[in-house]
Amino acid sequence: MMKDGRTVMLAVDHGYFQGPTTGLENPRKTITPLLPYADSLALTRGVLRTSVDPSQKIPIILRVSGGTSILKELSDEVVTTSIEEALRLNASAVALSVFVGSEHEKQTLANLAELVNEGERYGMPVMAITAVGREMARDARYLGLACRIAAELGASIVKTYYCEDFQKVVEGCPVPVVIAGGKKLPEREALQLAFDAVSEGAVGVDMGRNIFQSSNPVGMIRAIRAVVHDGKGVDEAMRLFGEKQPAKQIAR
Ligand code: 5RP
Numbered sequence: 001m002m003k004d005g006r007t008v009m010l011a012v013d014h015g016y017f018q019g020p021t022t023g024l025e026n027p028r029k030t031i032t033p034l035l036p037y038a039d040s041l042a043l044t045r046g047v048l049r050t051s052v053d054p055s056q057k058i059p060i061i062l063r064v065s066g067g068t069s070i071l072k073e074l075s076d077e078v079v080t081t082s083i084e085e086a087l088r089l090n091a092s093a094v095a096l097s098v099f100v101g102s103e104h105e106k107q108t109l110a111n112l113a114e115l116v117n118e119g120e121r122y123g124m125p126v127m128a129i130t131a132v133g134r135e136m137a138r139d140a141r142y143l144g145l146a147c148r149i150a151a152e153l154g155a156s157i158v159k160t161y162y163c164e165d166f167q168k169v170v171e172g173c174p175v176p177v178v179i180a181g182g183k184k185l186p187e188r189e190a191l192q193l194a195f196d197a198v199s200e201g202a203v204g205v206d207m208g209r210n211i212f213q214s215s216n217p218v219g220m221i222r223a224i225r226a227v228v229h230d231g232k233g234v235d236e237a238m239r240l241f242g243e244k245q246p247a248k249q250i251a252r
Contacts (some may be wrong), residue, residue, distance in 0.1 A: 001039075001176070001203065001204075002034070002039055002217050002229065004084065004222050004229060004230050005203060006198065006203055006204045006229050007039045007040065007041050007178065007203055007204035007205075007228070008037070008038060008205055008207070008221065008224055008225050008228050008229070009038065009039060009040045009041070009042050009061060009178065009204065009205065009206035009207070010029060010031075010034055010035075010038035010040070010041050010042065010206075010208070010211065010212075010221065011042045011043075011180065011181075011205070011206045011207060011208035012024055012030065012031055012041065012042065012043045012047065012208060012212065013042050013043045013044050013047070013048050013063040013095075013208075014209070015027070015044070015046075015047065016044050016063055016066045016209060017066060017068055017069050017070055017074060018069075018070055019069070019070075021143050021209075021210040022209075022213055023209065023217075024212060025214040027043075027047045027050070027051040028031040028050070028051035028052070028085040030212050030217070031047075031051060031052060032044075033218055034211065034212070034218065035052075035056060035058055035170055036105075037218065037221040037222055037225060038058060039059070039204075040058060040059040040060065040061050040092065040093075040210075040222065041058050041059070041061065042063060042095060042206055043060070043061075043062070043063060044063045044066070044081075045062060045063070045081050045085060045089060047091060048060060048062065049089075052217060057230055059092040059093075059228075060089065060090065060091045060092055060093075060095070061091070061092065061093045061095050061127060061206075062081060062086045062089060062091035062093070062095065063081075063094075063095050063096070063162055064079055064080060064081040064086065064094045064095065064096055064097045064115065065077045065078070065079055065080060065095075065096030065097050065108075065111060066078070066080045067080055070107050073103055073131060074099070074102075074131065074133070075099035075102035075104040075105070075107075075131070076103070076104045076110065077096070077097055077099070077104070077107070077108055077109060077111065078079050078107075079096065079111050079114070079115055081094075081162060082118075083115075083118040083119060083121070083122060083124055086124060086203055087124070091124070091152075092125075093124065093125040093126065093127055093156070094115060094124055094126055094127070094158070095120060095125075095126070095127040095128075095129055095159070096108075096111055096112060096115055096126070096127075096128065096129065097128075097129045097130075097131040097132055098112050098128050098129070098130060098131065098146065098149070098150055098224060099131050100130065100136075100145060100146040100149055101133060101135075101136055101142070101145075101146075102131075102133035102135075102136070103133075104180070109149065109153060110217055112126065112128055112150060112153050112154070112155065113153045113154065116153060116155065117152030117154075120154075125143070125156035125157065126156055126158070127155060127156065127157045127158070127159055127206075128150035128153070128155035128157075128158050129136055129153075129158075129159045129160075129180070130143060130146035130150060130158065130159070130161070132146075132161065138161050138163050139164065139165075140163050140164060140165035140166065140168045140169050141156050141168045142246045143160050143163055144168055144169045144173070146160065147172065147173040147177060148173055150173075151173050151174050151175045155175060156175055156249035157175055157176045157177075157178065157203075158173055158175055158176070158177050158178075159178050159179070159206045160175075160177060160178075160179060160180070161179060161180055161182060162179045162196060162202075163194055164199045166196070166197060166200040166201070166202070167200040167201050167229055170200060170201030170202065171201070176203040177201065177202050177203065178202055178203055178204050178205055178206045179193070179194070179197040179202050179205055179206070179207075180205075180206055180207065180208070181193065181194075181205065181208060181209060181210035181211070182209070182210075183207045183209060184210055184213045185210055186212075187210075187214060187220060187223070187238065187241055188234060188238055190207075190210035190220070190224075191223055191224065191227055191237045191238065191241070192234050193210075194207070194224055194227045194228060195227050195237075197232065198227065198228055204228045205224060205228060207224060211224065214241075216242075219240065219241040219242065220241055221244065222240050222241070222243075223237040223238065223240045223241040224237070226240050
């Protein structure tokens with residue numbers, strides 16, 4: 001989180017269940033030019049070790065749940081990475097998915113509770129991600145339920161999806177909420193999504209595909225920053241998206 005209480009997290013953890021996701025076939029190539037513009041980087045230890053130079057100062061949100069693939073039941077996740085490993089890798093927080101209402105709901109909520117217990121021993125915050133099973137509606141009632149449960153179990157921050165009446169989701173969740181971007185949208189729609197989410201109470205985004213699958217990923221993350229951190233509207237952000245990129249780096 002930055003001083004303004006807002007955040008632009010860059011999510012590049014999709015491979016943990018999707019394999020070589022479009023745009024992340026070569027993670028280093030995708031991630032490197034985006035690093036100066038991200039407040040933190042959400043990824044697995046495998047990609048962190050292989051694709052991010054240890055000299056990079058970017059805060060790491062380490063994905064620690066998995067064990068499933070798109071070929072099987074996604075909710076059957078376990079915790080794959082220990083707190084000690086997260087500490088060794090200098091992670092700023094750990095993240096895992098919960099699947100409220102799915103086949104393995106209880107297992108994933110127990111994963112969260114146990115991870116919070118472990119994390120508390122070292123002051124390691126936990127981000128819960130409300131994964132939505134195929135059979136679930138992405139509405140305020142469902143997402144509000146999932147976010148609130150995650151917060152009650154001790155998550156320090158919750159990542160969820162934007163939906164109609166999103167402010168109800170935020171109001172019912174006593175910890176900060178960020179949104180995932182979801183599948184690739186036209187850039188204007190993705191910027192509108194980020195604008196609506198922060199206008200309705202999200203502290204920012206943990207966005208992946210709408211940045212790294214864009215025709216201009218650096219332009220897109222700069223445009224997202226303008227919306228999240230600078231209160232810019234979609235038209236102005238679109239102008240930034242189209243601009244030629246300056247070479248200078250954002251100081252962290
Ligand atoms: C996968 C994730 C992704 O990081 C999350 O969905 C954010 O990425 P995108 O903006 O591409 O949806 O948590 O479980």
